[in-house]
Amino acid sequence: MVLASTLVLSAPFAGCRPRPSQEAVSPPPVRPLSDVLAAHTPELMKLPGVVGTAESRLGDGRACILVMVVRLTPELGRRVPRTIEGWPVRIDETGEIHAMPDSGQ
């Protein structure tokens, strides 16, 4: 149980790590993060399983583009870029995002 909770707690941080070779091939950003996010969100949201994007931070504190997915499939892992216009991309598996009323019978 402790192991399970440790895995759960560590999962979001693991997702923050840049993937291998990301920085070696990525040119530095030219445009502000907010501009890049606004420009690329429409195409990202069209990917099946993507439920959101945002400005966030990596585990080391660097700004990044956050892509939220229902489930991180191998296909999404391939289709979501590692960087966008020089900004690192972090993928979080959030599940579906839904309103939060409660219901009863």
Next chain:
Amino acid sequence: MRKSHRRSFMAVLVLALFAVLVAAIAGCSNASELRAAFRAQEANTPGLMGVPGVVGTATTADDQGHPAILVLTEYALGSGRLPATLDGYRVIEAITGKIVAYKGHGGSSHTAKQTPPIQLGTSGGNVNDIANGFCCSGTLGALVAKGGTQYILSNSHVFAGDVVSGGNGRVAQIGDDVNQPGLVDNNCSSANTNIVADVSSLSTLYPPGSTPNVDCAIAQVRAGMVRTDGAILEVGTISASTVAAFVGQAVKKSGRTTGLTRSSISALNATVSVGYETECAGSSFTKTFTGQILVTNTASRFLNSGDSGSLMVQDVTTNPHAVGLLYAGSSSIAVANPIGDVLSHLGASMVGQ
């Protein structure tokens, strides 16, 4: 499900504490030494528990690996209040603070019927939000003012969530009664609940392509039914001014299901596709919001079903500033409208100090 989450979390904590204590003493003592230490601890516990500020005892190991008696205290007792040794075992003080039952929130019930004028951060909703064999409710989040009149602030999908005639032959209307507690906490009946306000705004959500980029609604307060200072359960009064969110900002909220909970802002400027129903247990639709605030919601401990409509404020003790209006999430993130967007849409201001 929510209770099982709490039980699981508590079980993990207990196991973790147990594991730490076992690990601390396992490698340094044999079984007979441990049993002797346990006996010494048990024999001295009544006397130790009689010392003001002591909230518990345990057996542990000192920094040399020798068994020792651990005394849990609400606050630092100061020198001389505890013996240095008992029955030959070193006494070690651990300041734990007061130990309380883990209920996911503090002592205040967020689902019980209150005696008016009520505090907010409590169960509530539209008394007609019942369809398809189910009833739905959320949280009465905060108090706002508009043109000198006070309104309860919550989500559109809480006050005006019924947007099709569908399963109950009606849609939410201006003037619908808002009750406390909500239907889900009164066996889907509004009988004997407090009718505290009347719905004053309609859906910002439907049709899903509609312009508003917020999930908010207000209900005009009925005289004497809601505290005019806008006090929120376990938060108290808030500031009349608001503050913008930033990544890493510590926040808290008071909601119907999880009570008072704390977390931090994880992302900003979010575009999110949020799932809704056209009425209680109705058909599904999605609406996409932009410029939203994301909050860490590990295992739904910050926000869970029924917390919709909770006001998110700074995590400070006195008169916190409002940051956002919570309305959606998953088991890992919670989503809030920036409070500035909400107030601009409504033409309202926070009621506070």
